[in-house]
Amino acid sequence: MSGTLVIAGLGPGDDALVTPEVSAELAAATDIVGYIPYVARVADRPGLVKHASDNRVEIDRAQHALSLAAEGRRVVVVSSGDPGVFAMASAVFEAVEAGPRQWRDLDIRVLPGITAMLAAAARAGAPLGHDFCAINLSDNLKPWAVIEKRLRLAVEADFAIALYNPRSTARPEGFARALDLLRQTCAPDRVMIFARAVSTPEEALRVVPLSEAAPEMADMRTVVLIGSSATRVIARDGPPLVYTPRSVPV
Amino acid sequence: MSGTLVIAGLGPGDDALVTPEVSAELAAATDIVGYIPYVARVADRPGLVKHASDNRVEIDRAQHALSLAAEGRRVVVVSSGDPGVFAMASAVFEAVEAGPRQWRDLDIRVLPGITAMLAAAARAGAPLGHDFCAINLSDNLKPWAVIEKRLRLAVEADFAIALYNPRSTARPEGFARALDLLRQTCAPDRVMIFARAVSTPEEALRVVPLSEAAPEMADMRTVVLIGSSATRVIARDGPPLVYTPRSVPV
Numbered sequence: 370m371s372g373t374l375v376i377a378g379l380g381p382g383d384d385a386l387v388t389p390e391v392s393a394e395l396a397a398a399t400d401i402v403g404y405i406p407y408v409a410r411v412a413d414r415p416g417l418v419k420h421a422s423d424n425r426v427e428i429d430r431a432q433h434a435l436s437l438a439a440e441g442r443r444v445v446v447v448s449s450g451d452p453g454v455f456a457m458a459s460a461v462f463e464a465v466e467a468g469p470r471q472w473r474d475l476d477i478r479v480l481p482g483i484t485a486m487l488a489a490a491a492r493a494g495a496p497l498g499h500d501f502c503a504i505n506l507s508d509n510l511k512p513w514a515v516i517e518k519r520l521r522l523a524v525e526a527d528f529a530i531a532l533y534n535p536r537s538t539a540r541p542e543g544f545a546r547a548l549d550l551l552r553q554t555c556a557p558d559r560v561m562i563f564a565r566a567v568s569t570p571e572e573a574l575r576v577v578p579l580s581e582a583a584p585e586m587a588d589m590r591t592v593v594l595i596g597s598s599a600t601r602v603i604a605r606d607g608p609p610l611v612y613t614p615r616s617v618p619v
Numbered sequence: 620m621s622g623t624l625v626i627a628g629l630g631p632g633d634d635a636l637v638t639p640e641v642s643a644e645l646a647a648a649t650d651i652v653g654y655i656p657y658v659a660r661v662a663d664r665p666g667l668v669k670h671a672s673d674n675r676v677e678i679d680r681a682q683h684a685l686s687l688a689a690e691g692r693r694v695v696v697v698s699s700g701d702p703g704v705f706a707m708a709s710a711v712f713e714a715v716e717a718g719p720r721q722w723r724d725l726d727i728r729v730l731p732g733i734t735a736m737l738a739a740a741a742r743a744g745a746p747l748g749h750d751f752c753a754i755n756l757s758d759n760l761k762p763w764a765v766i767e768k769r770l771r772l773a774v775e776a777d778f779a780i781a782l783y784n785p786r787s788t789a790r791p792e793g794f795a796r797a798l799d800l801l802r803q804t805c806a807p808d809r810v811m812i813f814a815r816a817v818s819t820p821e822e823a824l825r826v827v828p829l830s831e832a833a834p835e836m837a838d839m840r841t842v843v844l845i846g847s848s849a850t851r852v853i854a855r856d857g858p859p860l861v862y863t864p865r866s867v868p869v
């Protein structure tokens with residue numbers, strides 16, 4: 370097999386957050402495959418074929434990309450953020466495992482990117498500065514009971530927590546239930562950060578105590594960061610600085 | 620205050636993984652502050668002052684950087700990986716909070732980078748493709764009981780797990796204890812990835828079942844990834860592909 374399949378992370382939105390490694394692969398590709406708004410981020414040029422598809426067809430898209438690579442094309446599957454964090458890389462490997470044996474012999478590479486929680490954390494200060502976890506709040510692909518159990522254990526472990534895909538119009542109730550669970554298990558002053566569309570023109574950042582958090586503060590372009598019990602807010606004239614100390618006192 | 624302080628992530632080692640945003644700040648800096656090997660990664664040029672210091676002096680280094688910025692310098696504190704993940708950003712904010720009031724009015728910005736677990740995961744496939752957590756195994760700054768509790772709860776939540784700073788010559792026993800705990804709580808075929816110095820000439824990747832994992836497989840330049848119970852290994856002629864499926868069956 371001579372084709373190659375690269376699964377590349379475009380970061381959260383700003384081109385200044387795309388790694389040179391990813392830019393080089395985009396420049397060498399014959400085919401770009403991905404969700405419509407991410408494919409749109411790649412500049413047109415002669416000889417480049419763009420295959421944009423709608424959301425929620427990840428496995429079809431992965432199979433299409435693998436078929437193109439098996440034909441000898443140089444294919445880049447684009448994800449926002451990091452492709453290995455709630456994005457296209459797992460879908461591609463699911464398709465590889467279920468697909469024809471020869472797909473395993475393709476040159477397949479994953480190129481990391483700046484995932485949403487890191488971009489959001491950087492804007493706020495360093496809220497993920499100590500042990501933390503990342504939970505996808507979408508229940509499209511897992512039962513709500515699993516999400517709830519993980520959230521409960523994450524609070525018990527006193528991790529800082531990043532919630533991806535907190536809320537969509539198709540399932541507005543999940544994040545409200547998550548907030549209820551947090552209110553039962555955390556102090557009212559637990560720090561929450563709602564980071565929307567970081568590094569894009571629509572960027573908006575909001576730091577509130579849990580007691581003031583509301584479901585409407587999140588949408589599908591928001592990543593929600595929840596501090597650990599030790600997370601601190603430094604007040605100042607500008608936006609506050611939020612950080613989690615590196616140490617846990619004995 | 621006219622000085623600026625940027626806390627920038629250099630990624631795991633390869634310059635192709637440094638974001639253009641970070642490169643631009645390095646090019647505009649008057650002063651670079653950081654741990655010796657990270658400062659060494661920034662090219663010398665006329666007018667640039669480099670302040671390299673040894674490990675374990677993070678607060679001194681942060682105070683020095685803030686003092687320089689307060690004098691009006693344009694300072695970049697460099698971290699490897701992402702500065703907000705077990706790196707310099709939290710130390711700087713600890714110093715800000717404890718320091719003179721005027722430090723809060725400095726222009727302080729954190730620029731994200733590719734953190735070690737994302738680079739390691741990309742090399743292996745997509746082992747962090749579902750909910751996951753990151754735990755710093757160094758007990759310099761927290762009691763071992765906290766580490767053990769978090770690891771136990773992370774396994775109970777069935778997170779994929781990234782272990783940072785798993786093992787140093789000063790504290791060789793912690794990672795061995797972590798392996799013991801994993802053997803008590805996970806199946807022997809739980810997937811483990813030892814990723815050393817990813818993206819550098821010393822890169823080495825090893826995928827083994829928990830039953831074959833040994834403390835000596837890790838050192839301070841290694842990040843250890845532990846799959847969830849659902850993590851899969853796709854065998855092929857080359858190195859195996861490791862991924863965690865996106866879905867949890869009902």
